[in-house]
Amino acid sequence: MIPLFHDFTDATVLVVGGGPVGARKARRFAREAQVYVVSPDFGDADFGDAERIRAAPDPVDVPGWLERHDPALVVAATDDETVNDAVVDAARDRGVLVNRADRAGSRDPGSVVVPATVEDPPVTVAIGTGGTAPALSKYLRQELEDALAGAGEMATLLAELRAELKAREVDPERRRQVVTDVVNTSSVWTALRTGTTNHRQVIDDVLAEERLGGESR
């Protein structure tokens, strides 16, 4: 499987099945997409900003649901294999992405798997086991959570530093060296993690060292 980061802004995601798994996927996608969850019951799970639609489509009804909602991705999360099969078939017919929650190991070609993720925005680390061992994905996610501390601030720092070096017409080779040196400096990581400095201060220090201080912002 090839990992990709997909922007779901303004996209629709249809989740079929409103149990705990459907709810988890709905919450995840509703952070970015317009999410509809179709299910005869919803329990007391948290569906985030997803919209719930009370219905229990039979397999033959499934293509109509995709037709009406025109999703970019559909999640098959019912406990009825025939319905999940129909969701996969309908998604394939329409050429839309499909995530099947009730199957690991034997994936359908073209399917997508939802990874475990560690986030420190704008940084995201996604962990997958090729669909084979989700409990391991969850374990590794927990292990990696501390390792990522400060990465979000570092990303902001490097992006701004790169833009400022460009604006000052520093040649690409030097620019690359400066950015690479900063990301490899452990004292910068420690300072960002402990909050003793912020990304702006580091940029100003680097520009001063490069004798590039002054206002070009």
Ligand SMILES: C[C@@]1(CC(=O)O)c2cc3[nH]c(cc4nc(cc5[nH]c(cc(n2)[C@H]1CCC(=O)O)[C@@](C)(CC(=O)O)[C@@H]5CCC(=O)O)C(CC(=O)O)=C4CCC(=O)O)c(CCC(=O)O)c3CC(=O)O
């Ligand atoms: C293929 C996949 C399809 C998909 O859903 O995309 C899939 C399928 C299945 N999961 C099952 C079980 C569990 N899943 C979890 C947890 C997560 N499962 C997630 C993803 C995926 N699960 C995809 C593969 C990802 C990969 O490549 O590793 C995570 C990472 C993301 C998310 O779902 O948001 C999320 C962790 C989020 C986090 O915490 O960070 C736990 C742990 C727990 O609940 O504590 C258990 C119980 C322990 C166990 O059984 O392993 C079962 C068996 C059901 C049964 O009992 O029959 C199936 C179906 C089957 O195996 O047939």
Ligand SMILES: NC(=O)C1=CN([C@@H]2O[C@H](COP(=O)(O)OP(=O)(O)OC[C@H]3O[C@@H](n4cnc5c(N)ncnc54)[C@H](O)[C@@H]3O)[C@@H](O)[C@H]2O)C=CC1
């Ligand atoms: N991907 C994952 O992380 C995991 C996947 N699973 C698998 O995913 C499936 C769903 O898991 P849970 O949410 O725990 O199951 P669940 O049984 O609690 O929920 C299934 C939901 O689907 C609904 N449903 C049934 N027929 C439907 C239809 N025709 N149309 C729409 N909704 C319908 C049910 O009313 C129920 O709300 C399970 O069958 C299991 O195999 C289970 C645990 C974790």
